[in-house]
């Protein structure tokens with residue numbers, strides 16, 4: 001399989017490294033020609049994945065037309081850019097493996113829905129799970145969910161993407177895999193706030209558990225399956241991202257919890273913190289689906305500048321209820 005990777009940030013670069021395992025040729029599209037130049041000349045991406053020497057079989061391009069004639073395209077731009085970038089790509093029925101985690105603002109579409117609308121002939125797969133890019137690129141053991149409705153393609157992609165340190169688990173539940181990855185970013189911001197405001201580890205565990213209940217309610221309402229939401233792409237990624245400052249979303253939350261504004265924190269970073277963009281869209285999508293998501297709503301209020309004490313007070317003052325309700 002000739003693999004293409006669309007997006008040369010941390011995760012696209014790490015996935016190119018996985019795909020190049022065994023010496024096979026991989027082509028990666030970088031929006032910024034300087035990033036492509038560094039990958040081709042120095043076998044490195046110091047802006048987005050510093051400290052990693054890349055396989056020399058990774059070829060970088062910055063012209064979308066150069067992404068034609070490949071057997072599969074991994075889509076790894078920030079979620080809000082997936083539609084615009086895919087519209088420029090010569091997809092022509094090539095399978096698209098969506099690796100971005102988020103919900104599109106405005107349309108409230110999942111990435112699969114965005115891709116299908118643009119390229120109805122292209123089979124869709126989703127790769128998601130607990131995967132810090134720098135650990136994957138360093139060859140540390142990692143497991144992911146690979147979701148695809150077509151059994152033959154699911155098997156072919158799983159075999160092609162698997163490496164001794166990188167283990168995909170297959171499912172046909174594309175929607176469930178997408179929803180876990182999108183919502184965990186929002187919840188990670190909340191957990192970061194708990195850390196930044198010094199609210200304690202009990203509060204963080206409560207937020208993870210109640211946040212997982214929200215993820216499950218929303219996922220089931222949108223047609224995902226409970227087993228997927230409890231798997232690597234849902235609970236697995238939630239646990240990772242809610243417990244480490246290596247997460248951009250968690251770090252953003254730490255800053256909010258320390259009293260800085262979302263605007264200032266987002267202006268300070270080059271890399272994407274998807275939860276900040278997904279949170280307001282998720283709030284609308286949850287209202288539309290009639291799903292109660294108080295923790296995600298609290299994260300929206302914090303991003304909008306509400307005081308931590310007020311937001312936590314509101315959450316704790318909600319009417320008492322049964323745990324499974």
Ligand SMILES: NC(=O)c1ccc[n+]([C@@H]2O[C@H](COP(=O)([O-])OP(=O)(O)OC[C@H]3O[C@@H](n4cnc5c(N)ncnc54)[C@H](O)[C@@H]3O)[C@@H](O)[C@H]2O)c1
Nearest residue numbers: 008009010011012031076077079081100101132133271272
């Ligand atoms: N970094 C990780 O550990 C990781 C792991 C799994 C999934 N993801 C997901 O992968 C996606 C990409 O994350 P990342 O970590 O690679 O991001 P990043 O912040 O490291 O890099 C973003 C890349 O996208 C490019 N970009 C930014 N805006 C763009 C636009 N409007 N159009 C085209 N390109 C644009 C940037 O130039 C850069 O190459 C996100 O949805 C993220 O949630 C990241």
Ligand SMILES: O=P(O)(O)OC[C@H](O)CO
Nearest residue numbers: 129130131132247248249
């Ligand atoms: O750094 P974050 O918060 O974007 O998380 C990266 C990955 O999604 C972890 O699986």
